[in-house]
Amino acid sequence: MAKPSYFYGIHAIEALLEHRSLDALSLFVQQGRENDSHVKDIIAQAQANGISMQPTQKDKLTQLCGSPQHQGVVLHARPLGFADEGLLDNVIGRNQCLLLVLDQITDAHNFGACLRTAVAMGVDAVICPKHHAASLTPTVAKVSVGAAEMMPIVSVTNLARTLTRIKDAGVFVFGTALNETAKPIYAADLTGKTALIMGSEGEGMRRLTTESCDELVYIPMSGNEHGNLQSLNVSVATGMALYEINRQRTLAAGQA
Template identity: 60%
Template sequence: MAKPIYFYGIHAVQAILQNRGIDGLALFIQDGKQNKTDEAVENIINLAKQYGISVQFSAKDKLTKLAESPQHQGVVLQARPSDVQDENDLKLLIDKYQSEQKSLLLLILDQITDPNNLGACLRTAVAMGVSAVIIPKNHSSSITPAVAKVAVGATEYMPFIQVTNLARTINEIKKQGVFVYGTALDDTAKSVQDCDLTGDVAIVMGSEGDGIRRLTADSCDQLVYVPMTGNEHGFIQSLNVSVATGMVLYEVSRQRFK
């Protein structure tokens, strides 16, 4: 069984309690935050009590120490981490979407090691209706409390899948009929606006510095780029991955719901 960890932040803690409160072990509230005027904190306390989770009121410094961050917003939850899904779960997910004739949208994140970027990508993914997020077990941040905080609870509302070999996984989902677009500044890349994103598709995003790995890129069906019309002088060669992810996913949403 995975070792319990300390999650923090109002939205992240509330999402855990709403979706898997049984995994909560102890709730720590900053002294003074338990007044009736703070409805969000009061709701968190009530959720914890429903699951029989002990509620302790402590000084701000103690919460900072538990969370290993001052950004806890006066709320820290000791809880078991959620179960991370794998390649078998991904195959079943794709089969389920196809059997129900629902459009599938996968977000594949290659080499996103910054927790802030990963958290921001997950938050955007939930907002844009992504079916699941896929990352490699190595060369990537995992769902840490910092990621959960930045994602404001999004990690609890969507499957999160870790795979051993990303290129192999891409080839497997292609066999299931998923068309894979990889973002890259490459001579063969097409503008994302010129691509058909309405079917079962996967979008591969890479780190701001290195982009997606060559083996990953070679496994994609088509490479795409985000056109930057205001960059005629060439000062901006790439965007922050969370920003670029939002732009690509918005284009998917625009095409699907126009």
């Protein structure tokens, strides 16, 4: 079993306590901040679950979690685990399922930001490869503002095989790429069962991943006929692409 980690940040800790309080071991609170409204709520939540609370110096909190961005609270807890791959069977059985596939996103801040946007835009599950991908660290939890606790994140051994599996279930797979065959994302029909693949910064999607796509799309940008996906941070590009999916689905629902 993986050793416990030190999670930090108000929203990340609130989400952890709400979704898996049994994994929490002890709470450390910066001395003098016990009566801050959000911190007070966290303390009450911890006490309700029988979790001990220890007043702690600010510098000690920074030392525990390895970041000064703790917002006065650090929670010692078991690490978040990836969801079982079998869970995908349930997700892809839904009528309008939406999957976000992150192909070799290794930066924890980008990974966390993508998860945050995924929750906001109604993604049902996130899929990533087991190798050459960011882990579910406390930094990811902090950057995702608790989103990492709110949706299944599935780590798969063979991404190409998983994409074939979801395609067999009727999910249409869109890959983001700068390619002569790619179309502007707004010109694609994103209203059905959809998987959106975002590739790593710099290299984009791997060859096998690209070959698994049903269609390639790009994000048009002002002054550039074909856009330039690589000029966008991957988490920003993910947000723009997911927003377009959400926009199309909202419009389609209103016309139904």
